[in-house]
Amino acid sequence: MGNAVPEIEFFDAGVLVSVLTTEPLGRCLDYKAPEGGCMSGAFVEVPLGPRKVLGVVWGPGEGGYDLAKIRPVIRVLDAAPMREDMRSFLIRVADYTLTPMPAMLRLATRAPGLGDPPGPRRVYRKGWAEPDRITDARGRVLDILDEYGGAAFTMSELAALSGVTTSVIKGLAKLGALAEEEAPRDLPFPPLNPDLGGKDLADDQAAAAAQLRAGVASGRYGTTLLKGVTGSGKTEVYLEAVAECLAKGRQALVLLPEIALTAEFLSRVEERFGGHPGEWHSGVTQTERRRLWRMAGEGNVGLVVGARSALFLPFRDLGLIVVDEEHDTAYKQEDGVLYNARDMAVLRASLCDAQVVLASATPCLETWANAEAGKYGRIDLTSRFGVAELPEMRAVDMRGETLAPNRWIGQTLAAGISDRIGRSEQALLFLNRRGFAPVTICRACGHQIGCDQCDARMVEHRFLKRLMCHQCGETKPMPEVCPSCDAKDRLAPVGPGVERLAEEVAARFPEARVAVLSSDLFGSARALKEKIREIAAGGADIIIGTQLVAKGHNFPLLTLVGVIDADLGLQGSDLRAAERTFQLIRQVSGRAGRADKPGVALLQTYQPEHGVIRAILSGDEEAFWRAEAEERRAAGVPPYGRLAGIVLSSPDVAQVFDFGAELARRDAPLRRVGAQVFGPAPAPVARVRGRHRVRLLVKAAKGVALQPALAEWVGQFKLPNNLRLSIDIDPQSFY
Numbered sequence: 001m002g003n004a005v006p007e008i009e010f011f012d013a014g015v016l017v018s019v020l021t022t023e024p025l026g027r028c029l030d031y032k033a034p035e036g037g038c039m040s041g042a043f044v045e046v047p048l049g050p051r052k053v054l055g056v057v058w059g060p061g062e063g064g065y066d067l068a069k070i071r072p073v074i075r076v077l078d079a080a081p082m083r084e085d086m087r088s089f090l091i092r093v094a095d096y097t098l099t100p101m102p103a104m105l106r107l108a109t110r111a112p113g114l115g116d117p118p119g120p121r122r123v124y125r126k127g128w129a130e131p132d133r134i135t136d137a138r139g140r141v142l143d144i145l146d147e148y149g150g151a152a153f154t155m156s157e158l159a160a161l162s163g164v165t166t167s168v169i170k171g172l173a174k175l176g177a178l179a180e181e182e183a184p185r186d187l188p189f190p191p192l193n194p195d196l197g198g199k200d201l202a203d204d205q206a207a208a209a210a211q212l213r214a215g216v217a218s219g220r221y222g223t224t225l226l227k228g229v230t231g232s233g234k235t236e237v238y239l240e241a242v243a244e245c246l247a248k249g250r251q252a253l254v255l256l257p258e259i260a261l262t263a264e265f266l267s268r269v270e271e272r273f274g275g276h277p278g279e280w281h282s283g284v285t286q287t288e289r290r291r292l293w294r295m296a297g298e299g300n301v302g303l304v305v306g307a308r309s310a311l312f313l314p315f316r317d318l319g320l321i322v323v324d325e326e327h328d329t330a331y332k333q334e335d336g337v338l339y340n341a342r343d344m345a346v347l348r349a350s351l352c353d354a355q356v357v358l359a360s361a362t363p364c365l366e367t368w369a370n371a372e373a374g375k376y377g378r379i380d381l382t383s384r385f386g387v388a389e390l391p392e393m394r395a396v397d398m399r400g401e402t403l404a405p406n407r408w409i410g411q412t413l414a415a416g417i418s419d420r421i422g423r424s425e426q427a428l429l430f431l432n433r434r435g436f437a438p439v440t441i442c443r444a445c446g447h448q449i450g451c452d453q454c455d456a457r458m459v460e461h462r463f464l465k466r467l468m469c470h471q472c473g474e475t476k477p478m479p480e481v482c483p484s485c486d487a488k489d490r491l492a493p494v495g496p497g498v499e500r501l502a503e504e505v506a507a508r509f510p511e512a513r514v515a516v517l518s519s520d521l522f523g524s525a526r527a528l529k530e531k532i533r534e535i536a537a538g539g540a541d542i543i544i545g546t547q548l549v550a551k552g553h554n555f556p557l558l559t560l561v562g563v564i565d566a567d568l569g570l571q572g573s574d575l576r577a578a579e580r581t582f583q584l585i586r587q588v589s590g591r592a593g594r595a596d597k598p599g600v601a602l603l604q605t606y607q608p609e610h611g612v613i614r615a616i617l618s619g620d621e622e623a624f625w626r627a628e629a630e631e632r633r634a635a636g637v638p639p640y641g642r643l644a645g646i647v648l649s650s651p652d653v654a655q656v657f658d659f660g661a662e663l664a665r666r667d668a669p670l671r672r673v674g675a676q677v678f679g680p681a682p683a684p685v686a687r688v689r690g691r692h693r694v695r696l697l698v699k700a701a702k703g704v705a706l707q708p709a710l711a712e713w714v715g716q717f718k719l720p721n722n723l724r725l726s727i728d729i730d731p732q733s734f735y
């Protein structure tokens with residue numbers, strides 16, 4: 001398929017048009033324009049064999065077939081046609097990520113029922129009556145209604161969400177416990193008021209806001225790094241840019257990494273603009289998805305708050321994209337279309353004259369380097385708003401502490417914790433390991449329990465009473481005897497996870513109230529939110545958490561952060577190991593002392609002289625970034641060189657290695673552009689879900705047109721049936 005930028009055209013009935021469908025065909029198909037004609041960009045339904053499929057009119061048909069056999073477009077859908085800048089965007093992302101266009105179109109139409117007529121539909125919301133008797137199923141329906149506070153659902157949606165049959169819902173409706181009504185589909189979102197709830201900004205905040213506002217007002221493309229310590233008011237400042245965008249009558253998009261956790265953010269938006277923004281994430285109902293998709297296209301939603309795929313909504317006039325916590329790894333989609341939403345946000349904005357704000361306390365090195373090079377603007381907020389101060393950071397040299405076996409909290413940290421409990425303040429212990437223990441070993445034969453499907457060790461989750469593979473999610477009960485030598489009662493946990501740390505805490509601080517925050521311990525995002533609210537209100541003395549706690553929660557009573565193992569992230573061979581450790585520990589430490597009480601962060605480490613640990617402690621961030629940048633420049637790796645990761649996988653281990661070797665051997669198309677290929681080597685996780693995995697790494701200089709060379713290179717081969725090949729441009733993870 002020629003990925004050329006399309007022009008807008010009108011096609012009269014019967015004229016041949018070329019239609020891009022969501023089917024994996026590798027090319028557009030010709031159809032006759034329907035009665036009444038159609039525009040290029042129109043969403044249409046077309047016949048494909050016996051089926052009807054979704055497509056977009058891409059341009060004039062190619063012809064060359066028997067005209068009599070070509071079928072007409074079935075109908076044009078009632079949706080705003082795909083705009084030119086959106087079509088260019090999809091093409092550019094496809095070219096960049098080496099993704100076929102049908103997969104791009106699927107990504108851009110992830111809303112159900114796009115072809116449905118706009119008529120009214122029957123919906124249900126909470127009724128006036130209490131049911132005569134509450135069964136389990138009825139209780140679940142009522143819980144869901146409470147959870148979504150006031151929302152209305154179609155019958156099938158409500159049944160699916162609460163896991164009951166439709167007869168339960170009909171029964172409740174009959175009793176008056178559910179109210180039935182006819183509602184129009186796809187209501188526009190109420191307009192937001194840009195002038196409503198702005199706060200009085202401190203001087204540096206006001207200057208930052210003015211700069212961002214000016215960018216938005218210019219109506220031109222530009223990207224700005226908004227770098228500010230946690231609590232400095234970045235959110236407050238970029239909401240000013242959103243206000244400017246709304247005032248100009250354009251649309252704004254705020255991307256967030258862990259959307260499920262943003263109740264606090266949504267209420268801030270509501271306070272600021274007097275209404276709900278559109279929400280786009282996995283927790284949104286199908287009906288709401290469809291509504292938002294359509295309203296984005298019609299320009300009837302001013303602000304969208306969403307997870308990374310919101311970037312592919314068909315905005316009518318997008319004027320601003322904010323990428324909050326821009327360093328977060330969640331912005332990289334790791335399966336299907338392998339794109340990085342942060343980078344693609346910059347691309348999209350450049351195509352529609354929009355501004356981008358990349359907000360972070362700890363930006364990724366790529367962004368830092370782009371700002372250094374003058375490609376991005378940069379604004380710094382250096383102090384916390386109001387009286388809140390940054391925590392004092394100290395290393396605890398673990399070589400000088402005595403630890404009993406299977407204990408991980410040294411005396412220094414323990415003393416700090418006791419101290420906080422005595423003052424009715426909170427302490428947070430950070431350990432980035434879910435579960436009870438990372439390894440289960442047989443003390444008789446040394447066997448370590450692994451996953452049957454993957455080349456990974458099973459992690460004991462005592463709370464769930466199971467072993468779990470963190471690679472594929474497979475679980476099994478803890479065996480009674482060693483699977484290798486049959487010895488009884490000799491299996492023992494090795495190393496700490498948050499659950500085991502909780503045991504240590506319970507033993508050492510029996511009087512303290514302990515809360516464990518780990519993603520696997522909560523059934524729903526709602527339960528987690530509730531817990532976080534409870535903790536913030538003082539409902540725990542000691543909080544034990546994984547990476548989950550690093551995200552922007554606000555715990556006003558928290559004055560001590562203990563990093564149990566600051567060395568944990570430093571061991572990997574990952575390109576970004578240092579950067580990630582630096583970011584994560586700074587983020588977690590930033591949780592301490594957010595209100596009027598100063599905080600302390602203690603980092604337990606066996607290598608206090610390590611460069612990364614020293615950089616974290618000294619607070620001289622620019623020095624850290626410069627050193628890290630120098631190392632990457634010397635190694636010729638991103639952002640000073642280009643990388644592409646190739647992963648091959650197959651159930652057949654010989655096949656996957658042979659194919660990998662063949663790829664590496666026939667590398668002429670790569671060599672022509674000066675790119676080098678490394679591998680094949682077994683991937684760090686060499687087997688996942690029964691498939692053997694082999695990696696190759698392609699490395700090129702910065703200015704090289706790598707994608708066409710990669711396409712030509714893999715295009716030389718026909719893939720065997722069982723074998724999967726994926727290409728990851730700018731890989732983030734190397735598993």
Ligand code: ADP
Pocket residue numbers: 199200201202205228229230231232233234235236237385552
């Ligand atoms: P960041 O996004 O940098 O972590 P926030 O914007 O969330 O910072 O601000 C941290 C806290 O300080 C929030 O509770 C916010 O409402 C408050 N805050 C920041 N700036 C102001 C201001 N100018 N006036 C009042 N409150 C502010």
Ligand code: ZN
Pocket residue numbers: 451452453454455456469470471472473474689
């Ligand atoms: Zn597994």
